[in-house]
Amino acid sequence: MSHQPFESWIFSQDPLEIEQKNTLQAHLESCQSCSQLSGALMEMEKVFNDSPAISPAPGFTQRWQTRLELARQQRQQKRMWLLTLGLFGGATLTLVALFLLNQPQINLAYHFSQCVVTIARLTSFLNQLWPTFQSLVTNLPILIPIMVIFGTGSLIAVIVLIIAWFSSILKLYQPVQEGVNTR
Amino acid sequence: MREQEALWIEKARTGDDHAFGCLVDAYQRPVFSLCYRMLENSHDAEDAAQESFLRAYQNLKKYDPDRSYATWLLSIASHYCIDRIRKKRLPLVYTDALPPEIVPDRHAPEPEKEIRKSEQEALIQSILSELKPTDRAAIVLQYWHDYSEVEIAEALGLTVSAVKSRLYRSRQALAKAWIKADNSSVTKERRQHESPAF
Numbered sequence: 001m002s003h004q005p006f007e008s009w010i011f012s013q014d015p016l017e018i019e020q021k022n023t024l025q026a027h028l029e030s031c032q033s034c035s036q037l038s039g040a041l042m043e044m045e046k047v048f049n050d051s052p053a054i055s056p057a058p059g060f061t062q063r064w065q066t067r068l069e070l071a072r073q074q075r076q077q078k079r080m081w082l083l084t085l086g087l088f089g090g091a092t093l094t095l096v097a098l099f100l101l102n103q104p105q106i107n108l109a110y111h112f113s114q115c116v117v118t119i120a121r122l123t124s125f126l127n128q129l130w131p132t133f134q135s136l137v138t139n140l141p142i143l144i145p146i147m148v149i150f151g152t153g154s155l156i157a158v159i160v161l162i163i164a165w166f167s168s169i170l171k172l173y174q175p176v177q178e179g180v181n182t183r
Numbered sequence: 184m185r186e187q188e189a190l191w192i193e194k195a196r197t198g199d200d201h202a203f204g205c206l207v208d209a210y211q212r213p214v215f216s217l218c219y220r221m222l223e224n225s226h227d228a229e230d231a232a233q234e235s236f237l238r239a240y241q242n243l244k245k246y247d248p249d250r251s252y253a254t255w256l257l258s259i260a261s262h263y264c265i266d267r268i269r270k271k272r273l274p275l276v277y278t279d280a281l282p283p284e285i286v287p288d289r290h291a292p293e294p295e296k297e298i299r300k301s302e303q304e305a306l307i308q309s310i311l312s313e314l315k316p317t318d319r320a321a322i323v324l325q326y327w328h329d330y331s332e333v334e335i336a337e338a339l340g341l342t343v344s345a346v347k348s349r350l351y352r353s354r355q356a357l358a359k360a361w362i363k364a365d366n367s368s369v370t371k372e373r374r375q376h377e378s379p380a381f
């Protein structure tokens with residue numbers, strides 16, 4: 001048996017036309033399911049409306065003021081840390097710069113060119129290794145049985161899952177840090 | 184009250200903590216009540232209400248005086264509770280599952296009434312917990328704060344039609360949960376009064 005549009009009329013909060021009201025009333029008298037739903041909704045609404053607003057334990061404002069003070073202290077501490085870190089970083093950079101500028105025997109251009117040469121050598125070495133790596137990848141499935149590859153893969157997957165599980169447990173027991181959200 | 188509230192807000196915006204304390208005093212009940220209905224226990228509700236006021240304090244400069252302060256505040260509290268429910272992965276059980284105000288007092292003049300009230304509270308919380316966080320917030324704002332669909336939409340950052348459909352779906356789910364809870368309580372009562380099998 002179809003309960004539409006009656007169910008919509010029961011749960012919608014838009015006002016019904018007189019004709020709709022009469023049709024719904026007639027349906028409720030003959031349909032036990034809709035009548036039960038309508039009765040439950042009315043009963044529930046009555047209980048909701050009769051249920052009072054709940055107050056916090058006395059001293060809420062004082063507790064809030066303590067929390068505000070704590071938040072301010074934490075903010076202050078964070079600022080101090082950032083300031084200290086910034087000053088320390090700045091001082092270190094200045095000292096390094098001064099040291100380098102006061103060392104005539106250090107040839108910056110020479111050291112820079114040495115860095116470039118090292119990077120170029122490393123790249124050419126990797127380029128030489130590339131064909132070996134390619135042939136290894138191509139021939140590996142022939143040399144090693146498929147079951148060994150599958151077994152190793154499964155073992156790695158299990159290890160990763162165990163690590164993920166442990167890290168999620170550790171994360172769960174850490175306090176949640178919430179950002180400010182005032183949507 | 185409105186003028187007084189506007190004065191407190193103005194003073195709080197200039198850094199007057201006492202004025203903001205007055206706002207906390209005036210709105211602690213609705214904010215706590217909303218958090219309690221959303222989070223189901225007084226421990227979390229207290230923490231969420233405190234955090235909501237802290238966020239309101241930190242963002243008071245962003246508040247638009249043309250809007251209702253209560254709606255703005257309840258919007259902060261609603262969003263905070265919704266985020267908190269979503270982030271909560273495992274349900275935590277607190278020993279103070281009910282606030283002191285609704286714990287049945289057996290020495291009260293009408294202990295039966297107190298117990299019934301407490302059972303009713305537990306029933307409300309249990310059926311509310313079946314709803315999704317945003318739907319629950321819409322229902323709480325409608326039934327406990329007498330908010331219209333437009334006000335709910337403003338508080339939750341939704342369109343009015345989205346609020347209508349959420350309320351419709353929630354009322355339907357709540358009525359079904361109510362029937363289920365009613366049936367199980369009837370079965371429980373019957374079992375209590377049943378004669379032994381022998």
